[in-house]
Amino acid sequence: MRRSFARRVAGRVLASGAALVLGGCGQSPITPARIEPALEATFANLVELQVSRLRLPPIAAPDFAVTAICRKQLAGANAGAGDWTCSLVWQGPNRQTLRDTYDLFVATDGCYTATVTGESLGGPILKASDGSDVRNLLYTFEGCFDTM
Amino acid sequence: MTLRGVCAVIGVERSKLAAQLKTRLVLAACAAGPFVFAVAMRVQSNVPADTLFGRSVTESGLAVPLVVLGFAALWVFPAVASVVGGDLFSAEDRYGTWATLLTRSCTRAELFAGKVLTALGFSLLAAVVLAASSVAAGLLVIGGQPLIDLSGVLLPPRQALVRVALAWASALPSAVGFSALAVLASVATRSSAPGIGLPVVIALTMQLYALVDGPEAIRRSLITSGFGAWHGLLAEPSYYGPIADGAIVSGLYLVVCLAIAYRMLQHRDIGG
Amino acid sequence: MPLALEAVGVSKRYGDRDALYDVDLVVRPGELHGLLGPNGAGKTTLMRVLLGLVRPDAGTVHLLGRHVESADRRVPDGVAGFVETPAFYPYLSGRKNLALLARLDGEGRDAGSGAGVNDALDAVGLSAQADHLASGYSAGMRQRLGLAAALMRSPRLLFLDEPTSSLDPAGARDVRALARRLADAGAAVVLSSHDMSEIEELCATLTFINQGCVAFSGTIDAVRALAPPRVHALHTSDDRAALGLARHRPGISAAPVAGGGLEVCGHDAVLDEYVIALGCAAIAVRTLESRTRSLESLFLQITGNADAAEVRTARAEAASGVRVPAVMS
Numbered sequence: 041m042r043r044s045f046a047r048r049v050a051g052r053v054l055a056s057g058a059a060l061v062l063g064g065c066g067q068s069p070i071t072p073a074r075i076e077p078a079l080e081a082t083f084a085n086l087v088e089l090q091v092s093r094l095r096l097p098p099i100a101a102p103d104f105a106v107t108a109i110c111r112k113q114l115a116g117a118n119a120g121a122g123d124w125t126c127s128l129v130w131q132g133p134n135r136q137t138l139r140d141t142y143d144l145f146v147a148t149d150g151c152y153t154a155t156v157t158g159e160s161l162g163g164p165i166l167k168a169s170d171g172s173d174v175r176n177l178l179y180t181f182e183g184c185f186d187t188m
Numbered sequence: 189m190t191l192r193g194v195c196a197v198i199g200v201e202r203s204k205l206a207a208q209l210k211t212r213l214v215l216a217a218c219a220a221g222p223f224v225f226a227v228a229m230r231v232q233s234n235v236p237a238d239t240l241f242g243r244s245v246t247e248s249g250l251a252v253p254l255v256v257l258g259f260a261a262l263w264v265f266p267a268v269a270s271v272v273g274g275d276l277f278s279a280e281d282r283y284g285t286w287a288t289l290l291t292r293s294c295t296r297a298e299l300f301a302g303k304v305l306t307a308l309g310f311s312l313l314a315a316v317v318l319a320a321s322s323v324a325a326g327l328l329v330i331g332g333q334p335l336i337d338l339s340g341v342l343l344p345p346r347q348a349l350v351r352v353a354l355a356w357a358s359a360l361p362s363a364v365g366f367s368a369l370a371v372l373a374s375v376a377t378r379s380s381a382p383g384i385g386l387p388v389v390i391a392l393t394m395q396l397y398a399l400v401d402g403p404e405a406i407r408r409s410l411i412t413s414g415f416g417a418w419h420g421l422l423a424e425p426s427y428y429g430p431i432a433d434g435a436i437v438s439g440l441y442l443v444v445c446l447a448i449a450y451r452m453l454q455h456r457d458i459g460g
Numbered sequence: 461m462p463l464a465l466e467a468v469g470v471s472k473r474y475g476d477r478d479a480l481y482d483v484d485l486v487v488r489p490g491e492l493h494g495l496l497g498p499n500g501a502g503k504t505t506l507m508r509v510l511l512g513l514v515r516p517d518a519g520t521v522h523l524l525g526r527h528v529e530s531a532d533r534r535v536p537d538g539v540a541g542f543v544e545t546p547a548f549y550p551y552l553s554g555r556k557n558l559a560l561l562a563r564l565d566g567e568g569r570d571a572g573s574g575a576g577v578n579d580a581l582d583a584v585g586l587s588a589q590a591d592h593l594a595s596g597y598s599a600g601m602r603q604r605l606g607l608a609a610a611l612m613r614s615p616r617l618l619f620l621d622e623p624t625s626s627l628d629p630a631g632a633r634d635v636r637a638l639a640r641r642l643a644d645a646g647a648a649v650v651l652s653s654h655d656m657s658e659i660e661e662l663c664a665t666l667t668f669i670n671q672g673c674v675a676f677s678g679t680i681d682a683v684r685a686l687a688p689p690r691v692h693a694l695h696t697s698d699d700r701a702a703l704g705l706a707r708h709r710p711g712i713s714a715a716p717v718a719g720g721g722l723e724v725c726g727h728d729a730v731l732d733e734y735v736i737a738l739g740c741a742a743i744a745v746r747t748l749e750s751r752t753r754s755l756e757s758l759f760l761q762i763t764g765n766a767d768a769a770e771v772r773t774a775r776a777e778a779a780s781g782v783r784v785p786a787v788m789s
Contacts, residue, residue, distance in 0.1 A: 068401065068404060069404060078339075078423075081339055081340070081424070082338070082339050082340040083340070084340070085339055085340030085341050085424075086336075086340035088340075089336065089340060089342055120401045121401040122401060147398075147399075148398055148399070148400070148401060148402075148404075148407055149398065149407075149413070149416050149419065149430070150419070151240060151338070151416075151419055175243070175247070177336070177340070180237075180243070181340065182240055182241075182243075182338060183338050183339060183340070183423070184240075184338045184419040184420070184422075184423050185423070186420060186423075186427035186429055186430070187404070187430075188427075188429035188430065188433065192566070196563050196564055196566065197564065199563055200560045200563050200564055203556075203560060204549060204552070204560070207549075207551055207552055207556075208551060283547055283548075283549060283550065284547035285547045285548065285549060286513075287508075287511075287513055287542065287543055287544075287546075287547070288542070288546060288547055288548060288561070288606075288609070289561075289564065290511075290512065290513055290533075290535070291511050291512075291513075291535050291540065291541060291542065291610075292535065292561055292564035292565050292613075293534060293535065293537060293564060293565045293566055293613075294534065294564050295533060295534045296533060455515070457508075457513070457514040457515060458508065458513035458514065459504075459508060459513060459514075459543065459544070
């Protein structure tokens with residue numbers, strides 16, 4: 041009785057392990073289909089937060105209508121951890137269409153660090169409307185997405 | 189094997205640990221380290237920008253425990269698991285005390301279970317001390333400001349605190365799994381140097397693999413992957429797949445490592 | 461009354477070497493049983509098997525009437541002992557070490573202040589140093605502590621492996637007295653020692669082990685009955701040459717003695733011829749004294765020239781009760 045129970049438990053554990061391993065076979069889960077939505081949402085949320093910190097009239101994140109297109113920097117398959125370049129198109133506070141480019145480093149666990157190229161979004165520190173210094177949330181930011 | 193016997197062994201191992209300087213030093217470091225870090229962040233301008241939430245560490249005290257968690261995953265959990273779990277069995281070889289223990293009224297099974305539970309318990313205790321200390325250090329030194337999560341959403345302090353607590357809790361299965369690995373190293377090598385060093389080396393090797401864009405299946409089967417599974421708790425919407433993954437992998441490591449270690453101990457000739 | 465210890469057919473092999481081969485051992489309650497043998501004979505391995513530290517390849521072991529299963533390997537209540545110099549945790553005091561061991565035996569958390577620990581420390585004369593760290597203990601103090609750890613189990617079967625090897629004469633005398641008291645109270649004591657005089661003084665029964673096999677098992681009186689009780693202590697001008705001469709003469713057995721001289725055994729007529737031969741070989745006889753044969757010389761004769769195969773053969777042909785190795789016949 042005890043032996044058959046142990047065998048059943050061992051069987052379930054091994055089956056879980058096999059499912060785990062087999063489920064991870066195939067190409068890298070780090071693809072534009074995962075990076076782009078995560079980046080769009082995070083960027084939009086940070087813009088909303090930044091607007092609030094700069095004491096500007098509030099705008100909700102969806103209103104920025106952010107669209108991202110990402111490509112891996114190295115030639116070859118457009119998938120996997122490493123350096124990526126993402127182009128963002130979004131509606132600014134004055135309804136103007138803005139374009140910004142970010143360099144991303146995406147780690148194997150789906151976490152990334154995005155740093156803006158150029159100076160369109162300002163430097164690391166910005167001045168709020170009351171004159172105080174505020175960290176530019178859009179200069180460099182981090183995010184993570186599900187790789188499963 | 190009896191519960192009473194296992195409890196007696198746990199009591200003995202706990203007394204032995206309490207009498208050892210290294211144990212007290214580890215717990216003291218876990219208690220004091222986060223405060224040192226928080227004060228350092230408060231008094232100088234450099235932040236750990238290469239760590240998740242490192243940039244937020246001067247803006248919200250609730251980022252402190254997350255930065256410490258990131259560091260703990262790399263170094264602290266494997267080291268703590270090794271220092272106790274990697275030494276608990278091999279210390280008996282070092283002191284020559286196996287015969288002293290095995291000529292009392294306890295079986296090898298009871299000794300094994302008691303020591304393993306002590307090793308696991310110490311890892312959990314160190315993690316809890318480190319977590320509590322990190323939260324206290326962050327709140328007291330930096331403050332309880334809202335926290336920007338990994339999707340750019342500003343979390344109110346109370347909600348952020350809950351997520352921080354859950355993040356630490358999600359790392360515990362991997363800490364336990366690592367302790368089992370350290371126990372196996374201790375039993376197999378019968379020497380404290382590899383018993384302590386081997387799990388740390390294994391952890392570093394696993395961390396190195398995680399940096400490389402290798403097969404996903406291998407990355408998911410590494411016990412260190414579970415240490416970073418908490419990221420999903422601080423994203424919108426939250427995702428829990430890596431946490432479940434990490435728990436399963438840790439469970440597998442626990443079962444396999446302890447089964448092998450148990451068999452080795454049962455079949456070993458002491459001093460023969 | 462059941463036997464205190466019954467081991468039948470115990471064997472243990474390491475690689476291509478038999479550490480123990482078909483060893484039988486029987487000890488009754490109240491008996492002080494000596495375990496003798498040269499270094500590497502298998503005495504310590506046998507003790508380890510009996511205490512469950514080593515799993516035998518064959519054989520059965522009953523301790524206090526209870527069959528000790530290999531799978532279980534819990535030392536039964538009432539059985540205690542130590543093998544070689546006992547080891548303790550150096551960062552704890554002697555008292556704390558004993559308290560932890562008492563907890564493993566089922567005593568409560570405050571076992572350190574209990575009567576059991578204190579009484580055991582008193583019995584071995586270690587009370588004054590009980591609260592010092594074990595790292596500062598001498599080998600003799602560790603042996604006393606090992607004995608105290610064994611006494612805490614109120615042993616009815618006690619295994620002592622060279623318990624007085626690191627003790628001063630007074631300490632050794634106390635340990636021997638303790639062993640005798642335990643045996644008088646009904647406990648069985650198995651004592652392994654290189655000190656023949658200690659075995660002779662304490663034990664009524666003994667077992668010789670040589671190259672993993674039992675070369676002899678029985679009473680000390682039976683050992684003496686196997687060979688003439690009287691020997692001669694011989695001192696010459698060249699003991700080495702005298703020994704060589706004796707080895708070529710049938711009917712004479714000679715062995716060197718620690719401290720100088722030879723122990724010579726043989727009938728009077730053969731002895732006379734030997735003394736004459738010494739003179740003819742220009743070896744002067746300085747003293748020739750008759751004395752009672754020591755256990756040591758019997759032991760050397762038993763273990764001296766026998767190889768393992770001879771011992772096994774002799775054992776297989778032995779009569780029940782007292783085994784007669786081939787070398788003794």
